Amino acid sequence: MKKNTLQEKGLKLEGKRVFTRCPWGDAPIYDERIFADSDGVWREWNPYRSKLAAYILKGGEHFPFSRSTTLLYLGVAQGTTASHISDICTEGRIYGVEISPEAIRKFLKLAERRENLYPVLADASRPELYADIVPPGVDVIYQDIAQRTQVEILIKNAELFLKRGGYAFLMLKARSVDVAAPPDKIYADVRRKLVEVFEVLQERSLKPYQKDHRVFVLRYR
Numbered sequence: 001m002k003k004n005t006l007q008e009k010g011l012k013l014e015g016k017r018v019f020t021r022c023p024w025g026d027a028p029i030y031d032e033r034i035f036a037d038s039d040g041v042w043r044e045w046n047p048y049r050s051k052l053a054a055y056i057l058k059g060g061e062h063f064p065f066s067r068s069t070t071l072l073y074l075g076v077a078q079g080t081t082a083s084h085i086s087d088i089c090t091e092g093r094i095y096g097v098e099i100s101p102e103a104i105r106k107f108l109k110l111a112e113r114r115e116n117l118y119p120v121l122a123d124a125s126r127p128e129l130y131a132d133i134v135p136p137g138v139d140v141i142y143q144d145i146a147q148r149t150q151v152e153i154l155i156k157n158a159e160l161f162l163k164r165g166g167y168a169f170l171m172l173k174a175r176s177v178d179v180a181a182p183p184d185k186i187y188a189d190v191r192r193k194l195v196e197v198f199e200v201l202q203e204r205s206l207k208p209y210q211k212d213h214r215v216f217v218l219r220y221r
């Protein structure tokens, strides 16, 4: 991604470090570094804590997040990555689905201070249960749930919520799909399932930031 493109979206790239401009104040969300300059308050986006930051630093080419993006985030946890997306999509909506009540409690606290975050306590494998909360036609689905059926869960959610031509990010953990199988075989199986529904725009390892993970960037047909 070009430095200019990132700048327009409120990101700053300095060597192997990436920052988001934060319009929501200067309190840290996790243990990230924060500083202010004449352009505003900046939060460092840690690639060891967030696979999306790792994707950017690994030269990811697609970044369909802008000021008004509507996003469905599956496996939002406490909101580490979602907090940076919330810095960028200031006028959009981020629906964060999470199965763990403990994790979502922290995300709820974050949502009290950021009006573009919408916490949803639910199992992402049963999207019909949150169809009254999440609207159809979202721009992007981001999925990071480290489950055996990750691909099937993504496809189910895309069919209900993703607009045609919309993007999906699948953060795939090979060992969660099958501990015993060689990762390359897992990736090939995953790719075969994905191409039935999506165009695969990019596939990339997230080493050295994230062990054993591969990102698939997809466009819904």
Ligand SMILES: C[S@@+](CC[C@H](N)C(=O)[O-])C[C@H]1O[C@@H](n2cnc3c(N)ncnc32)[C@H](O)[C@@H]1O
Binding pocket: 049, 050, 051, 074, 075, 076, 077, 078, 079, 080, 081, 082, 097, 098, 099, 100, 103, 122, 123, 124, 125, 144, 145, 146, 147
């Ligand atoms: C790797 S963590 C996510 C980290 C987060 N995406 C971030 O970068 O800030 C995976 C999360 O997925 C959640 N999860 C696992 N299975 C799920 C499911 N079926 N539905 C919703 N959330 C799920 C877990 O509870 C966990 O919080």
